[in-house]
Amino acid sequence: MxxxxxxxxxxxxxxxxxxxxxxxxxxxxxxxxxxxxxxxxxxxxxxxxxxxxxxxxxxxxxxxxxxxxxxxxxxxxxxxxxxxSSQRAMGPLRLGASLTIGNYLATLFVADFLKRHEDSRVQLAVHNSSDIVAAVARFELDLGLVEGDIQHPDVVAEPWLRDELVVFAAPGHPLAGKKRLSRQEVLACDWILREPGSGTRSTVEHAFGGDRQHLRVRLELEHTEAIKRAVEAGLGLGCISRLALRDAFRRGSLVELAVQDLDLRRAFYLVRHRHKYISGGLATLIEHIRAFTGDATSTDDIALAPVL
Structure with a gap:
């Protein structure tokens, strides 16, 4: 050799x-x-x-x-x-997650995985979806968890959970309290959105279709919490996962806006390189991720502890 x-x-x-x-x-x-x-x-x-x-x-x-x-x-x-070396074939597992999944789900099931497998090690990278997919394609990550449409010839995407984005505003916004809004009404407002390359931004632009060019994007931010704070401050409308808005809606610091004919549904995926060898440790992690969410088919079905 x-x-x-x-x-x-x-x-x-x-x-x-x-x-x-x-x-x-x-x-x-x-x-x-x-x-x-x-x-x-x-x-x-x-x-x-x-x-x-x-x-x-x-x-x-x-x-x-x-x-x-x-x-x-x-x-x-x-x-x-x-x-x-008697490490039970776990090795260092390199996991990547989009910001929405990384901030609200990944840390929970990774923590549970490490408790159940004390000899295991996990490296968790949190970036936007396009960066995670690119890292998987370069073999820099063993597994990625991303949202939205996945288009890469070297990557295999397996559906995991359904998710939905929500258009939202501060309680004092002029559109707050209206039962039904048209696209024209929300397109006339300023927006705070995720950056290009994120799964969230792609879903928003796809939902608006040809009207996307009329979106008045006042501010682009990489983190959902920063978007929530900017919307709370009255800078404009936002659109992120309902998963990230549960506590804000419960507290009343933000309110949902119902927009007609705007499909903001999407999916979360498990992604890996199509030629990636599935080691025993990686197979165990994938099994654990699916078991952690149990029978849930949507992020709405997952119980999360409220943030006070």
Whole structure:
């Protein structure tokens, strides 16, 4: 065999980081050792794996082909290492979640998972949906939990839960208290929305269809709590998951607006790379996530402790 697991580990790190120097830092190696290992791997098979563009290394077609298989082989090797070390094959699990899921659900089932599996370790990254999907596609995450429409050729998306966005306002807003609103009435208002690339923003724009160009977006924010505060301050209307608004509606600090002909339903998905090896630990985590939400088919069915 003309390659070593270490060479494959270095190759994957370079592919994910885009440079030998960043890969060396990630693996606690010298840059020369990293570059040498990569060069030896390419030389052993007379195959270039990267296109060199200045100091940047970009995967070519051969490198893309190898990345999926090398990542799978390293996952299997890690599982074997964990089993031999009596770690019950859990290993470090890399989980990613969109901001809505990460802030309101993921921390709950991850905490429960860690209590039930004391030898396990979980790294939880919380970013917008497009960033999570991209990280899964690069094998930087073992599993992602995202919302909205998933369009990536290398990613498999499995439906998990239904969710619904809600248009909302401060109690003192001129539209508050009206039983039914038209699109024209809400389009005439200022809006505070999530940033482009988030599943929430995509769902809002899809719901408005051709009218999306008329949305008066006054402020874009990356966090749902910040949007809630801005709406409470009277800066405009917001639209986020009903899951994130339960306590605000209960307290009366925010109110729901009913808008005609506006479908804000969406789905939450479990996403993984289509060539990702499902280790014993990852299979256990996926099973735990589904068991944690039980028979719930919608986020409305999940009981959450109220925030006072």
């Amino acid at each position: 003309r390659f070593t697991l270490r060479q494959l580990e270095i190759f994957v790190a370079v592919a994910q980081s885009g440079s030998a120097s960043r890969a060396a830092e990630r693996l606690a190696l010298s840059q020369s050792a990293t570059s040498t290992a990569l060069a030896e791997l390419e030389k052993a098979y007379s195959q270039m794996l990267f296109d060199r563009v200045g100091k940047t290394l970009r995967l070519n077609d051969t490198g893309q082909w190898l990345l999926a298989r090398a990542a799978e082989l390293l996952d299997r090797a890690q599982e074997l290492e964990d089993s031999l």
